[in-house]
Amino acid sequence: MSDPAVVHLVTTVERADPAELAEAGRRAFRAAGLGTRVRGLTAVKSHFGEEGGQGFLPPPVIRAVVDEVRSAGGTPFLTDTTTLYTGKRAQAVDYAALVHAHGFTFEAVGAPFVAADGLVGANETEVRIDGVHHRTVALAADALRAGSAVIVSHVTGHLACGLGATVKNLGMGLASRRGKLRQHSTLRPHVDPDACTACEQCLPNCPTGAIAPAKGRRGTPPPMAIDSARCSGCGECLASCRDDAIRFDWKAESRTLQESMAEHALGYCRRMAGRIGFLTFATHVTKDCDCMGKRQKPLCADIGVLAGTDPVAIDQAALDLVRRHAGRGLEAMSYPRLDGSFQLDHGERIGLGTRSYQLVKAAE
Structure with a gap:
């Protein structure tokens, strides 16, 4: 059995403003000694929000991380990857414009944004892991070319995973388009014709055109149906x-x-061993992840910033702290049919990290 991982916690006041969140992030970065992992070109990987969304971490938080990386001798750049679905993050040019529109300008954060998977998600490197589901994983090439990385995550629920935090920010967030498709390859949604109102809201949101009115179904208009052969x-x-x-x-x-x-998270962490650290914000915890282009209400009181070098331990600590503060689990408050701990169970089993941790609360 592995030794417990150390997870540092810097608490925040309820509804902390961006400057207060930035200071908490700075303190957590230093408490965990993440500066010792900085080497040369350093990827500051975060989620910079979907169009219409407001739950993403604000620019001052990222500025604090950029400043800490630079103080440690690194050359920071902001990074993320493009998405499978339609929207402003589906290719790098629109995403860069969205990052700018959300306030992550060079003047505001002190570092440029670079899409790690290239213009359309095809800039990739296959990394061998010999996992249970994958022999190799397809990752964003420029994230692997970085000398080091600081992964800045936001704890939320998730409509397919139950938990969106550090492991998701790594595994989905640093996969190339091919890697994302592999991860979603078993996700096969279908339409309940009795519940479908034929509003057609889903049609423009399907990037592969797999949704259409059902053939041979009674009703005016007929319910939608999904072509599983075309579904990504x-x-x-x-x-x-x-x-x-x-x-x-x-x-x-x-x-x-x-x-x-x-x-996929394992593939990246193995390649960046000793050169990667994690900051995870358990603040403004919402039902859905920051991919949603909408305003969301928090599910529980703000907790603080978690920091360390083990992504599994940090996410386990986040789940435990949410349950402790809210009186019930994150999934129960967001998607009760889901169990977000599967990613942590598997992560521990394959060597991504440990669910056993020692929580060290920073002095006030």
Whole structure:
């Protein structure tokens, strides 16, 4: 049995403003000694928000990390990857413009944004892991070319994984388009015709055109249907359906997705061994991840910033702290049919990290 990982916690006041969050992040970075892991070109990997969304970490937080990286001798750059689904993050040019529109300008944060997977998600490197689901994983090439990385994550629920935090930010967030498709390959949504109102809200949100009115179905208009042969499994239809008419096998398919995600995270962490650190914000914890282009209410009181070098331990600590503060688990408050711990179970099993941790609370 492995020794417990040390997870540092810097608490924050309720509804802390951006400057207070930035200071908490700075303190957590220093408490965990993340500066010792900085080498040369340093990827500051975060989620910079979808168009219309407001839950992403604010620019002053990223500025604090950029400053700490530079103080440690690194050359920081902001990074993320493009998405499978339609929207302003589907290719690098629109995403860079969105990053700027959300306030992450060079003047504000002190570092440029570089899409780690290139213009359309094809800039990739295959990394061998010999995992349970994958022999190799396809990762964003420029994230691997960095000398070091600081992964800045935000704890939320997730419509397919139950938990969106450090492991997801790594595994999904640093996969190339091919890697994302592999992770979603078992996610096969289908339409419940009795629940579908034929509002067609899902149609423009499907990047592969897999959704169309069902043939041979009675009704005016007929319900929608999904062509499984064309479906990429991106899950955008699940997010866009307002009638809960699009379903998938929550237990079996979510588990495989989470385990695949953990294996992609493993590929990156192995390649960056000794040169990677994690800051995870358990503040403004919401039902859905920051990929959602909408304002969201928090599910529980703010907790603080977690920092360390073990992504599994940090996410386990985050789940435990949310349960302790809210009186019930994150999944129970967001997607009760899901179990977000599958990614942590598998992550521990394959060597990504440990669920056993020692929580060290920073002095006030």
